[in-house]
Amino acid sequence: MNIIVGSNNPAKIAAVTDIFSQDKITGIQAPSQVSAQPFSDAETRLGAINRATYCLQEASGDIGVGLEGGVMYVNNGLYLCNWGALVTKNNNVFTASGARILLPSEIENELNEGVELGDVMDAYAKRQDVRKKEGAIGIFTNERISRKEMFVHVVKLLYGQWEYAGV
Ligand SMILES: O=P(O)(O)OP(=O)(O)OP(=O)(O)OC[C@H]1O[C@@H](n2cnc3c(O)ncnc32)[C@H](O)[C@@H]1O
Numbered sequence: 001m002n003i004i005v006g007s008n009n010p011a012k013i014a015a016v017t018d019i020f021s022q023d024k025i026t027g028i029q030a031p032s033q034v035s036a037q038p039f040s041d042a043e044t045r046l047g048a049i050n051r052a053t054y055c056l057q058e059a060s061g062d063i064g065v066g067l068e069g070g071v072m073y074v075n076n077g078l079y080l081c082n083w084g085a086l087v088t089k090n091n092n093v094f095t096a097s098g099a100r101i102l103l104p105s106e107i108e109n110e111l112n113e114g115v116e117l118g119d120v121m122d123a124y125a126k127r128q129d130v131r132k133k134e135g136a137i138g139i140f141t142n143e144r145i146s147r148k149e150m151f152v153h154v155v156k157l158l159y160g161q162w163e164y165a166g167v
C-alpha cells in the first residue's frame, strides 16, 4: 500500500514506518488548519484529521495518516497531548490519542505567551530540534519514552482499529 503521512517530521515518519513496515511511506507537508500550537484535545484531534484527509486529497495513496501534537488543561495542569488519525480512500476515519504527561509551570507560562512548544523545549533543554528527536515527552520522562515511541503507540492504535474494521 501507499501510505501518505501529513508531515516530514522524522519522529512521525519513523513511527509510521515501524508499523506499516511492508508499505511505501511518503511524507508530505500537510496543513493542520488549526493553531500551530493546539491548546485542547478537540483542536489537536481535528489537526490530525485535517492532515490525514489532506494527504489523500493531494497525493495518490491508499491511507492517509495525520499526527498532531498539542497541549490541554486538566483542571489547573497543562498536559502534553497527541492525536493521530487514519483516513482510508473510502473516507473511513479512525482516531486515537497518545500518552499524556504534565508539563512544568515554566513551560506552561511560555506557551501561554504564544511560543510554540517545540521552540520552548529547545531553549529549556539546551538542545536543537527536540521536536524531531526525543520530544518534550522524551525530555520529561528522562528519555524512557521518545516522541517516536509515543507516536508508534498511536499508530498501532490506528492500525489495529482499521484492521478490525476490515475496510
Ligand atoms: O512538522 P510538523 O508535523 O508540524 O511537526 P511539529 O514538530 O511541528 O509537531 P506538531 O505540529 O504536531 O506539534 C504542535 C506543536 O507542539 C510542539 N510539540 C508537540 N509535541 C512535542 C514534543 O513532544 N516535543 C517538542 N515539541 C512538541 C511542536 O513542535 C509544535 O510546536
Ligand SMILES: [Mg+2]
Pocket (backbone or CB within 6 Å): 036
Ligand atoms: Mg507543526
